[in-house]
Amino acid sequence: MKLYNRLKEKFYELLSLNDSSHHIALSFAIGVFISVSPFLGFHTIAALFIAWIFRLNKVAIMVGTYTNNPWTFAPVYGFGLWIGLKIYGLSNTIPDISWGSMKIMDIFNYLKPYFMPFIIGSLLLGLVVAVISYFAAEYAVKRYRKRKAAKNTTGTA
Secondary structure (H helix, E strand, O other): OHHHHHHHHHHHHHHOOOOHHHHHHHHHHHHHHHOOOOOOOHHHHHHHHHHHHOOOOOHHHHHHHOOOOOOOOHHHHHHHHHHHHHHHHHOOOOOOOHHHOOOOOHHHHHHHHHHHHHHHHHHHHHHHHHHHHHHHHHHHHHHHHHHHHHHHHHOOO
């Protein structure tokens, strides 16, 4: 229950930012795109750098960046790989691997045909999810502000 309350608190903090709904939604959506991007290990650095370069809302972009987390990596990247395999027309079967005689270089050779499908599929998935996230975030911010304004006007009467 503690985690749920913390997430709810961060969500309301995002909705309450003193910025336009467009700017918050755009920052959040770019963060979501970064979170799905295949460049693991660089998400936080990329988000902060992009926020700084384009003067985006740092809180919103970071919230978006952390929507994909260790609990969701496998399904998100698995789906991105699946999309990439479909685009490339490749079979999504797992190659036969002789684990007993496996060497580090063998891993790279087995994974090599999956590299570009993973990159392309993850970027395409990120683009689709970012567009959806933009509209959802803008709607949520506007709705929250409208409710808050209505509450403030009825509370003062």
